[in-house]
Amino acid sequence: MRKNITPRRQRTVARHGRLTSPGPVAQLMRGVAILLAVVLVSGGTVLAYAAADLTRSFTADAVELKGQPAVPPDLGELKGGVNMLLVGTDECEPDFAQYFGDRCSGPDSEGNLNDVNMLVHISDAPRRVTVISFPRDLMAPIPSCTDADGVEHSAMRKQQINSAFMYGGLSCVVQTVSELSGLEIPFAAKVSFGGVINITDAIGGVDVCIANGIKDPYTGIDWPAGTRQVKGLDALQFLRTRHGVGDGGDLGRISNQQQYMSRLANKLKSQEVLSNPATLYKLASTALRNVDPSTSLTNPLTLVQIASAVKDVPFSEIVFIQYPTYTDPDNPNRVVPDTEDADTLWAALAANQPLELSGKLSDGDGVVVDESATPAPSESPAPVETAAPSPTESAQATPAPTSGAVVLPDGIAGQTAAQATCSNGNVR
Numbered sequence: 104m105r106k107n108i109t110p111r112r113q114r115t116v117a118r119h120g121r122l123t124s125p126g127p128v129a130q131l132m133r134g135v136a137i138l139l140a141v142v143l144v145s146g147g148t149v150l151a152y153a154a155a156d157l158t159r160s161f162t163a164d165a166v167e168l169k170g171q172p173a174v175p176p177d178l179g180e181l182k183g184g185v186n187m188l189l190v191g192t193d194e195c196e197p198d199f200a201q202y203f204g205d206r207c208s209g210p211d212s213e214g215n216l217n218d219v220n221m222l223v224h225i226s227d228a229p230r231r232v233t234v235i236s237f238p239r240d241l242m243a244p245i246p247s248c249t250d251a252d253g254v255e256h257s258a259m260r261k262q263q264i265n266s267a268f269m270y271g272g273l274s275c276v277v278q279t280v281s282e283l284s285g286l287e288i289p290f291a292a293k294v295s296f297g298g299v300i301n302i303t304d305a306i307g308g309v310d311v312c313i314a315n316g317i318k319d320p321y322t323g324i325d326w327p328a329g330t331r332q333v334k335g336l337d338a339l340q341f342l343r344t345r346h347g348v349g350d351g352g353d354l355g356r357i358s359n360q361q362q363y364m365s366r367l368a369n370k371l372k373s374q375e376v377l378s379n380p381a382t383l384y385k386l387a388s389t390a391l392r393n394v395d396p397s398t399s400l401t402n403p404l405t406l407v408q409i410a411s412a413v414k415d416v417p418f419s420e421i422v423f424i425q426y427p428t429y430t431d432p433d434n435p436n437r438v439v440p441d442t443e444d445a446d447t448l449w450a451a452l453a454a455n456q457p458l459e460l461s462g463k464l465s466d467g468d469g470v471v472v473d474e475s476a477t478p479a480p481s482e483s484p485a486p487v488e489t490a491a492p493s494p495t496e497s498a499q500a501t502p503a504p505t506s507g508a509v510v511l512p513d514g515i516a517g518q519t520a521a522q523a524t525c526s527n528g529n530v531r
Contacts, residue, residue, distance in 0.1 A: 162401040166273045166293070169248075171281065174289045174399040181408040184227045184455065187290035187400075190276050191219030192268055199297035202336060215295075217268035217276045222284060225412050226455050231420040232413055233458060234364075235284075235448070236357045239265035240437045241428060243283050248275035263437065268293075273397065283440065285449055290409070291397040300335045301393070305386045306376055308334030309367050311341060312523070314471050316530030319347030328528065338363075341526075348469045348526050354425060354438075355467030355527070358516065361423040362470050365520045368421065418521035422458050424448070425466050427514040444514040451509035459508040463516045464524060473523035 192215045195207035220237040241264040248271025249255045256270040267279040273293045281288045303309060309332065316327045322340040324347055333341045342360055349355025376382055400406065427445050428438035451458055464470050511517075518524055 162396070164395040165398040165401045166291070166395065168277050168289070168291060168397045168399065169274045170278055171399075172287050172289050174405065181225075181412045182227075184452070185225040185290065185409065185412065186286050186288045187223045187225075187292070187409070188277050188280055188288050189219070189221040189223060190217045190268070190273055190291065190293045191221075192216065192293060192295050193218050194295040196295055196297045199300070202339075215268055216265040217293075218265050220264060220276065220280060222280055222286070222288070224286070224452050225409070226452070229420075230412055230416050231422070231457060232416050233422045233424060233452065235424045235426050236361070237264060237280065237283075237426045238353050238357065238428060238438055239263070240353050241426070242431050242434075242437050242439050243279065245270060245275070246278045246282055248272075248278065250275075273395070277397075284445075286452075289397075290400050290405075292400060293395045294393060296339065297393075300339055301389045302386065303334045303338040305389050306367075306370060306382060308332040309338065309363060309370055311363055311366060312473050312475075312525035313528055314473070314525035315528035317341075317344060317347040317526060317528035318530050319344045321346055326528075328530075347529055349465065349467040349529075351529070352467045354428075354516075355465060355469030357425050358465030358467065358469035358518070358524075359526050361518055362524045362526060364423060365418075365421075365518065365522065365524070368418065368520045372418075419519050420457070421520035422460065422517060423519070424458075424460075424511075424515060424517035427512070428466070441514050444512040447509070447512055448515060451511075454509075457508040459510045460517050460519070461511055461513045461515065463513055464518050464522075465527075466516045468527050470518070470524040471527045473525045 194215050200207035216239070218239045220239070222235040222237070224233045224235070225231070226233070242261050243264050245259045245262045245264070245267050247255065247258045248267070250269070250271050264279060264283075267276045271278070273291055276293075277288050277291045280286075310330055311333055312330055313326060313328050316325075318325050319340075322344045324340055324344055342363060343356075344359070345351060345353060345356040348359045370376060371386075376386075427441035427448075429441050431437035431439045448458075464472070
């Protein structure tokens, strides 16, 4: 039964095991950029009407989400908690295909997989943001879905989660994550990998920390330890690298991506960016022109509502989490859900409780603590003024937050945007 926060022959998708995908989090960054970009567009430095202009191209390939709640437009404040899925697909776009060799020219170049799956939960007041990354190697049930050709694919009990897009596009990925999490997901967006180059360039690059050198022949990275500004293709390859960090697996790559996202968020809220209207508009324009949304996201008012809900969330309340897993007993190269630990997470989100991480940064050892970082100043969220709810609103409201935080189990790794981490490279 879905919480409100909420025999077909099995095919093995072997491509992931054979090839390095070019897209993990190139797509991710564009997905995150849409949320951050509309936050900035609605934040006052760039006039809010710009959102309406930018979203004209944003609506062209909008997708209806099957089985998810309808979201009527509303001029008021966003009420209750909100869930949005950001999906990254490994498409070979003509402008960038030359960078990825056999992936985009070899026998396995056809077909798109959802290699990045990030569930963004925005809590009710006080607002917090929790971003849960689902590994592309996760073996999970996939529901019955209909693909772009109108072919209905029957449900599967156990299949690699990054195949869901092939069976029914963005809607199928949303259904899969919705059933896995028990959450209703009214908003979603799909992005492909090339735009990370444009987005990172739009803000002048991002400074990342490399604790140990990274050498990865699959992405062409051979970088020494230290702070490095990445932009353009370098940024994309940094986000793609799997063999160059931690234990060489997808779980380590997820935490490396989270380091990048944390540092990106800090830069986006810096005066260097916030005080430059041209940069803000360019970022918003780049993000929105490279995203295919759900139809529920095509109303500019909805984008501004979501943006307004998250724009004042302190970094300490932006939490990046790896969905908890075990090694698949049937295949050591795949993982399966740790439902017991996951249930603790879902219950905390349903109860609108703050989350406290166990201290484990990464499954897969992708990052370590940045020992050279200056501790971030403590942040306190701005006081929230709320009007008395109507009887109808009271019946649907998210529970009031409890005073104590929920300490997540050791099986759930992650970090906040306030934490400074560094890539745990493979060159010691």
